Amino acid sequence: MAEPAVIAHRGYAGVAPENTIAAVETAANHDAAMLEIDVQPAACGTPVVIHDERLEGTSARDGRPLTDSSGYVWETSLEDLRTARVLGTDEPVPTLAGLLEAIPETIGVNVELKNPGTTDLRVAESLPDAERDERRAVWTPFVERVIEDCEAFDGELLFSSFCEGALAAVREVAPRYAAATLVWDDLEAGLEIARRYDCEAIHPPRNAIAGTPLATTEYAGFSDATPEVDILEEAHAEGRTVNVWTAENWHQFEALAAAGVDGIVADYPGLGTDSSDSS
Structure with a gap:
């Protein structure tokens, strides 16, 4: 069985200030296959990297404050964002363009479309027909800016979101790029959205993988009940990659790898190595 790809969560957020240039360097130095980052707009519309x-x-x-500043990201000027310091370090909130320049093209990038600049989000919902165009329109201007900044990056790109409107905008603006739906607490909705936009991947939480010890633990909106849908089996049958979030220790990583997932979003480097060394 092939080893799952290791995806550095916000740049290995367990050991580095998340979503920063320093986190990129950490991921690159520890052989991550892919880097997962979050993007939102500054007040001027420039995409910046922050969760x-x-x-x-x-x-x-x-529980520490994320930065030493306050306020909504999309109401803050780019100048002020550049002076905000992340998690008590000297690292500022980077622009997407600046962060991509620091990423080796041997590392893929999972760009999570976190927010287009509004508190009115429709998260982890399969939208009815009448609302899809409206939600796509909310996301399209921001997605256009994100795609523009990503075009200079020659490595692998994957765009993901919990919001159907974001995925609809990606398919409209740049259908050449791979897309993934992020699943929260509704596996059927996640599969439905993946099918609707023919997503190359689906990203469920770690306790949504049936047959693992993690499947009977509470996490990310799911109870400790056994999942009613075998999302790994169904996604694989449809030819979709399954990348699971988020492994916080090698026991979790080992269980997910044994289940046959394709990628594991990890907070710490070395989890795959540690699990194999433990046997």
Whole structure:
């Protein structure tokens, strides 16, 4: 069985200031196959790399403020974003263009379309016909800016989102690029969206993989009940890549690898190596 690709979550957020140039360097130095990053617009519309919608959003790891600034990302000037410091380090919030310049083209990039600049998001929903055009229109201007910044990067690119409107915009603006739907708490909705836009990949949470010890643990909107849908089997039967988020230790990585997933989003480098060394 082929080893799953290791995808550095925000640039190995467990050991580096997430979504920064320093995180890119960490991922490159530890042989990540792909780097996962999050993008939103600054007030001027320039795509910047940051996860939370607010600058003071807290890290999932220890509760520290994400940056030393505050306010919505999309209401903050590019100049102020460049002076914001991430997680108590000297690293600023980078532009997407600047971050891509720092990434070796041997490393793929998963660009997660996090927010187009609004609090009115439709997250992890399979939208009814009447609402799809409207939600695509909300995302299209930002997606156009993201694609423009990505065109200079010659490595592999994959665009993902929890929002159907974002995927609809990607398919309209740049159908040549691969796309992936991110799944939250509804496996059927995730598969439906992947089929609707013929997504090359689907990204479920780690406890959505049936037959693993993780499948009976609470995580990312799912209870500890056994998944009702075998999303790995169904996605593979349809020819889609399955990249799972997020492994935080080698036990989780080993369980997901044994299940046959194609990629594992990881917070720490070396999880795959550590798991094989443990046997």
